[in-house]
Amino acid sequence: MQDYLKRKLRDVLDAFDDDVPDDFEPELETPANPEHGDLSTNTAMRLPPHLKRPPREIASDLVGRLRERLDPERIRAVEVAGPGFVNFRFADDYLWNGLSQILAADDYGRTKAHSGQRALVEYVSANPTGPLTVGHGRNAVLGDTLANLLEWTGYEVEREYYFNDAGRQMRILAQSVRARYEAFADPDAPTRPIEEDGNIEEVPASFPEEGYRGQYIIDIARDLYDDDPDLLDADDLAPFRDAAEEAIFTEIEDTLNRLGIEMDRYFNERDLYDEGRVEAVLERLREVGVTYERDGATWLRTTDFGKDKDTVLVKSNGEPTYRLPDIAYHDDKFARGYDRIVDVFGADHVATYPDVLSALDVLGYDTDERVSVLVYQFVSLVRGGEPVTMSTRAANYTTLNELMDEVPSDVVRFFFLMRSPNTHLDFDLELARERNEKNPVFYLQYAHARISSILDKAEEVGFDYNAEPELERLTHDAEKALIKELLKLPDEIAGAADMMAPHHLADYLRDVATAFTAFYGDCHIIGEERPLAVARMHLALAARTVLANGLAVLGINAPESM
RNA sequence: GCGCCCGUAGCUCAGCUGGAUUAGAGCAGCGGUCUUCUAAACCGCAGGUCGCAGGUUCGAAUCCUGCCGGGCGCGCCA
Known part of the structure; x- marks a missing residue:
């Protein structure tokens, strides 16, 4: 639907006025207040600088032209509101059609925006010097979930773990x-x-x-x-x-x-040496002239790239620092032809990765376009609101295995995912262990289990999925609100993938569970006359699919019963 | 000293990608709801000078500048 409206808006703008910039991209958002419609655009408020006309006037103009072009089976109303918003309201037909699409696809939520493209996600990459810690856990889960997200937007994804056993x-x-x-x-x-x-x-x-x-x-x-x-x-x-x-x-x-993680490949730094890639990359950097020798060491002139110090690539003892093989490793990734290269690492590396990117730029790679870096902040362990001993350092001494001995792995995954990677994470062990409403993981899993149970019961009572559902019987506010929520899944997954923000999907799934529960409270299935019951049964089934698929992307189990 | 991240309700956090309609959620608190599909749930109430001070604008939690507070870096370690 967002794509459809953006296309229509773009059509209108093209026919509108020559002063609209060619690269103008209409934006759509879901209004915070449902009274403002199902989708909203601020287009008219962004145009006055170009058109020299007041926003509301542009908005009414837009609305007039949009009304002629929009399919009434998708959009039932377009209106100007507030300072110049254009608000759209979905037609009921659109909701019912959308619902039948969910029912038709087991993998609803999957999109093809990037099909045919290959992505490499490198994560964990801890050297085998000791057990993985809680800090590695956040890396592992973020990387793995991002890999899932990319897969669901069409990428063919490879998961890779890089390590060095020679240093x-x-x-x-x-x-x-x-x-x-x-x-x-x-x-x-x-x-x-x-x-x-x-x-x-x-x-x-x-x-x-x-x-x-x-x-x-x-x-x-x-x-x-x-x-x-x-x-x-x-x-x-x-x-x-x-x-x-x-x-x-x-x-x-x-x-x-x-943790449910299986790597496609463990890449050993040593191979880069054996294949001469480290030496080759150094030679190319030398040719480009961004290196120099001093004190017996080889330096990369990172001050050219905005750093306040240059960086050693080869120590005076002849041994490369980790940066050089890192560059060679990424050179290898580019050579393997991925369309998208993703690295996941902790905030303690933020100062060094620009060196690697700069070197790759110098070598002629388009890192802006093809490399993304997911940086996450540190994890603190907390118990009932109180920091675990040694404060934040505890997370770097506690092993992931110890954590999973105490907390179910589904909960571990969810807790690592539910916050923006960009913020410091307080992992509350006490909360994580609770099997009740306080724990957001159980809220989601419970909703899934509850739907499963209802559907089982409905079948026992004699309702079944064979009959073609009369979805147009779903006219209750709670039914329509739930359908609208379910229809967001593809955009939510694509958005979370684009922004490398798995927590958006986690938040969305809670909204789905809430919308389902509201429906559950207002609308019974068993006991209703057959056509309505069957239609609602299908709605519940669609809700279960959305929850199950969303949880699958997060790598969390969707239990049939609890 | 320099760089990056964070500062939003009692607590934990969304919202910030070049802004926009009355700032949201969960938990905690208060008050309700099980003879009917899972109450591991739901409904309602209350709760915020969006760290502070300026600036840009018709409009700033969001953008800019400065400051304060917390975290992480600033190795010929990774």
Whole structure:
């Protein structure tokens, strides 16, 4: 409907006046107040600067011309209101036709705006140095849901996890495991104290600076020692690193699976080196002249791109910083021919990604057009309104598995999605655990379960879907309001995808559940005369489809009963 | 010091993409509603100088400037 009206508005404007700019895009919105109609446009109020006429006059002119062109089976009224709004009211026929379209498609909500296009969503991308934390969880769920949203707007989507198992972090990880292993091999090995946050802990003397201190390291070392106690003879870190990587990766995949996430590809940074892509990209940057040598290191002249400092690409020891392979990685993504490349990462990276984008621009890629970055703010764990110990840092120490041991994964997903990615998230553990009306997840799932139950009962009583429903019997205000709400699903999904804002869909689904409940309160199915009951049954079925599909996009289960 | 994000009802937040009709929701509070399809629900009431101060405009929560408060960054770490 929005597309239809925009098209008609554009037609009218074309015939209207030469002073209307060619790139003028009509905007439509749903008025906050239903008395103002079903859709509204501010077009007339945006034109006075171009037309030199008052907005209300333009509005009446628009309305006059629109009335001739609009299909009365879709729009039953167009009117001028307020300072110059043009308000549209849907015809009942439009609602009934729309409802039958919902009933005709199991995947109602899916649109084709981007069909034939390919998108890559890269998310999580944590190096295998330890279990995923609550902070990674927000990344994972946002990325996965955005991937779903893109799929529902027609993209062919690939989900990718990028990691690096060759760098300094992994070396320290291997050393950490080795030090713990030594302690199993020789319980009398010397130890030394380490202090952090005021706590003192004894670790093996060979434990590296900034080593990984979690219990999981000790577990990995013990398993490795039980398996093969003679690894210290050869002075080789590889077995320790390999064992750690394998164990940690297995756990990461397992954690993601618990969240309903399955990656299409795990992309290892090492491949970029093996294929010479890192060196090649550096060479191209050199050719373009945006690099220079200083103090034995190779620098990227990021001050040319508005930064206040230049950036090291290759350290004086010859080892690249992570930025260079990052650029090579994105070069590879472009080479793979995606129409859309999406990166998901936390606010702690906002200062560095412009370097990568700038380098890609220099290499000739249109990053504005093809790369989008979804940045999310940090997560705090809260219990009953009180911050969990260590305040915001708790979220970076609590593992996702621990969180999911306490809170169902559906709730975890929803909580990570229900706020704008741009705002700091308070994850209230107490609220998340409640199975009642306070918890918005259960409100949605309950609505779905309730519809399922009603439909089951209606069938038991003898109503069925076989009869062609007389949808024109749906004339009650609550019925029409519900249909209008249901018909928004495609626009809501497309809008949430375009704005990379999954929380809009979550908010919308609550509105759907509310509209259904209002209908449920006003309109009975069982007990009504057959044609009306069958029509309402179909309306309930459509509502269930919308809820189920919306929840599917969010990656949340839609239970048949609760 | 510099950059980015946030500041809207008691609490948690929508709304801000170059503005627009009386600023919304959930929870908490108060008052109602189950002999009828799931009360894990619904209805009603109350609750806000949209951080502060200017500016632009016919009109600003939304745009601009400055300030205040909170978060995150500012490595030859990732």
